[in-house]
Amino acid sequence: MNHLTADDELLDRVLLTRVIEPGDEIGGRWVREYGAGExxxxxxxxxxxxLPGVGEKRWGGLRARARRAEPERDLxxxxxxxxxxxxxxxxxxxxxxxDLGDARPIGLWVRGRPSLRTWALRxxxxxxxxxxxxYGAQVAVGLAAGLAERGWVVVSGGAYGIDGAAHRGALxxxxxxxxxxxxxxxxxxxxxxxQLITRISEQGLVVGELPPGDHPTPSRFVxxxxxxAALTRGTVVVEAAYRSGSLVTARAARRLGRHTMGVPxxxxxxxxxxxxxxxxxxxxxxxxxxEVVELVGEMGDLAPDRRGPVLPRDLLEPAAQQxxxxxxxxxxxxxxxxxxxxxxxxxxxIARLYELRALGYVERHGDVWKLTRQSMxxxxxxxxxx
Amino acid sequence: MNHLTADDELLDRVLLTRVIEPGDEIGGRWVREYGAGExxxxxxxxxxxxLPGVGEKRWGGLRARARRAEPERDLxxxxxxxxxxxxxxxxxxxxxxxDLGDARPIGLWVRGRPSLRTWALRxxxxxxxxxxxxYGAQVAVGLAAGLAERGWVVVSGGAYGIDGAAHRGALxxxxxxxxxxxxxxxxxxxxxxxQLITRISEQGLVVGELPPGDHPTPSRFVxxxxxxAALTRGTVVVEAAYRSGSLVTARAARRLGRHTMGVPxxxxxxxxxxxxxxxxxxxxxxxxxxEVVELVGEMGDLAPDRRGPVLPRDLLEPAAQQxxxxxxxxxxxxxxxxxxxxxxxxxxxIARLYELRALGYVERHGDVWKLTRQSMxxxxxxxxxx
Numbered sequence: 001m002n003h004l005t006a007d008d009e010l011l012d013r014v015l016l017t018r019v020i021e022p023g024d025e026i027g028g029r030w031v032r033e034y035g036a037g038e039x040x041x042x043x044x045x046x047x048x049x050x051l052p053g054v055g056e057k058r059w060g061g062l063r064a065r066a067r068r069a070e071p072e073r074d075l076x077x078x079x080x081x082x083x084x085x086x087x088x089x090x091x092x093x094x095x096x097x098x099d100l101g102d103a104r105p106i107g108l109w110v111r112g113r114p115s116l117r118t119w120a121l122r123x124x125x126x127x128x129x130x131x132x133x134x135y136g137a138q139v140a141v142g143l144a145a146g147l148a149e150r151g152w153v154v155v156s157g158g159a160y161g162i163d164g165a166a167h168r169g170a171l172x173x174x175x176x177x178x179x180x181x182x183x184x185x186x187x188x189x190x191x192x193x194x195q196l197i198t199r200i201s202e203q204g205l206v207v208g209e210l211p212p213g214d215h216p217t218p219s220r221f222v223x224x225x226x227x228x229a230a231l232t233r234g235t236v237v238v239e240a241a242y243r244s245g246s247l248v249t250a251r252a253a254r255r256l257g258r259h260t261m262g263v264p265x266x267x268x269x270x271x272x273x274x275x276x277x278x279x280x281x282x283x284x285x286x287x288x289x290x291e292v293v294e295l296v297g298e299m300g301d302l303a304p305d306r307r308g309p310v311l312p313r314d315l316l317e318p319a320a321q322q323x324x325x326x327x328x329x330x331x332x333x334x335x336x337x338x339x340x341x342x343x344x345x346x347x348x349x350i351a352r353l354y355e356l357r358a359l360g361y362v363e364r365h366g367d368v369w370k371l372t373r374q375s376m377x378x379x380x381x382x383x384x385x386x
Numbered sequence: 387m388n389h390l391t392a393d394d395e396l397l398d399r400v401l402l403t404r405v406i407e408p409g410d411e412i413g414g415r416w417v418r419e420y421g422a423g424e425x426x427x428x429x430x431x432x433x434x435x436x437l438p439g440v441g442e443k444r445w446g447g448l449r450a451r452a453r454r455a456e457p458e459r460d461l462x463x464x465x466x467x468x469x470x471x472x473x474x475x476x477x478x479x480x481x482x483x484x485d486l487g488d489a490r491p492i493g494l495w496v497r498g499r500p501s502l503r504t505w506a507l508r509x510x511x512x513x514x515x516x517x518x519x520x521y522g523a524q525v526a527v528g529l530a531a532g533l534a535e536r537g538w539v540v541v542s543g544g545a546y547g548i549d550g551a552a553h554r555g556a557l558x559x560x561x562x563x564x565x566x567x568x569x570x571x572x573x574x575x576x577x578x579x580x581q582l583i584t585r586i587s588e589q590g591l592v593v594g595e596l597p598p599g600d601h602p603t604p605s606r607f608v609x610x611x612x613x614x615a616a617l618t619r620g621t622v623v624v625e626a627a628y629r630s631g632s633l634v635t636a637r638a639a640r641r642l643g644r645h646t647m648g649v650p651x652x653x654x655x656x657x658x659x660x661x662x663x664x665x666x667x668x669x670x671x672x673x674x675x676x677e678v679v680e681l682v683g684e685m686g687d688l689a690p691d692r693r694g695p696v697l698p699r700d701l702l703e704p705a706a707q708q709x710x711x712x713x714x715x716x717x718x719x720x721x722x723x724x725x726x727x728x729x730x731x732x733x734x735x736i737a738r739l740y741e742l743r744a745l746g747y748v749e750r751h752g753d754v755w756k757l758t759r760q761s762m763x764x765x766x767x768x769x770x771x772x
Contacts, residue, residue: 267649267651276673285671288653
């Protein structure tokens, strides 16, 4: 998606990410009922009749924000920082987010090579307390590493504590991870995680609803959690005190029909108190990655492991097709070899390999990658070689 | 129950506790179908036709045990050690044990002042690993103390580790506790708990199926657990490795329709592994005594807290009636004062007070005791003063 050829609806949605707060269901309803273009026209029009559901003052505030917005400039700033903008219903948009109804994001800013849509198909959220214990950090690292090793994408919020441990665990296992931020992607928060978030954007994906330059606020943190919950097949809470934000994510996941899971800890630790509360309600107790996968892996038609590729080879992006073609028909290959064959960088090859793995085309065995049996069968039935 | 006036059925059952192993359902069926007397006659008769369900060799072994048995002597040895023998269906027999069907104990040897029947009405098992961690011991002590403070009787197996911690927690809170042993009560096992078990027999109850002098065996430990599960309203497992004996107790509790509960711990601790496995099945996660009581307190008709005394005052044993009469009509009294008024020792007064509390007559407030409101109402409706 290139801003130079951006159509009006794209620009309207970019503008609206600066006007409508994340998760605002009134704004979401306007967009659904009137379309982004009409909402923008009303907000920017000289008379500008207020849309239903807000008072005169609030409407005035929104109009002021709309007047100040410069969507072309936002797209240019974003593109310069390697950030693209996704709209609902278009190619890379993860359909799961539509479950949020009128709280669905107006659009998503994304940085990183892989396709968010395909990664989200096979993802799990690992979230928890910022002020976590040594125990919680250790568990989050191990859990995320185990999920990554099993081909699952680890989604978290990029925060200190459990979130950071989860991202690091996935990266450390050479796996896939997505950070969903509550701010503009050009100013990642927290500052102390700048390096980590940069690494995630290089090896994985960084995602957010807010346009360049926007700062996080307490309510933006809370509403960001609904995106984490909706993107993933399930949410695991590792440590959380009572009334923790991670419990918000878990409850959102439950409302959305996703799996909610919790890792227990000592009952003497207040940081496990919130998790135990969740487990006494209807969350499932999990103690390792295998137990998480056992639960979220029940994907029915979408399960790539059992049913082979979920997307026909023709629909893969050209870059992914190239990497797939670089894998040997028999046996396995290491990343440098695959990157060389696909005429791309190793980082890009890794990202594509994880994307292909999420789709059921390839599998990882330690440091080498090979085609899945199902992938070879589907290639043969396509009537052409890998 | 005095052995000098013991009837034949009593003596027959005493004999059978030396012949039939705890939990042996074949022996239990014989007693149910033929009566204890007929089973003893067959075992001791000169020809002695084998009863159904056992081979010639096994029958010969049982006959040899029956010939060597000296039930009068067992009763005398027991009585000298302050141990009484309870038969099913008689006064102090806890009716819950009948849920065990043919695995119901032939009889129970009991040491201690309180009535096992009334204590069992309001009891919870707290069990767990012998080789527990510092964390597990700490949790067991706290849980047992909390249960005792809420008027619940803590039942456990007298073993090292979690069992010992549970008994100590209850005793330390001035509460009620029952040890169910897998050996003769005159030789408490483990040896290192002699002092603890003596203290339990002075302030609470020590119970077992095996006659004087009998030793524990691995299978006797396992089968003892069914008695703990059946006696109580629920079983809490504090720490247990995979394949731990405490899980046997919990599963027995579940089969008997009792509540099964587990206290979580670090997933990095193998001693919490068995508990987490249980919690992933159908046990309820509990983190403190209040949560246990919330669950087991749903007792329907038997709930003394909400419905007042469960036994009419006339049916109380005279010693319990005396202690009840020693409580002031208004306000509270301390144990020495009550013991003095009831003309008994403080230890006996404490035991009776807990018995009365289990029945809903009295309540404890720190170091003092007072009549419950319901108890005063029932006294008034009896037409006579406390």
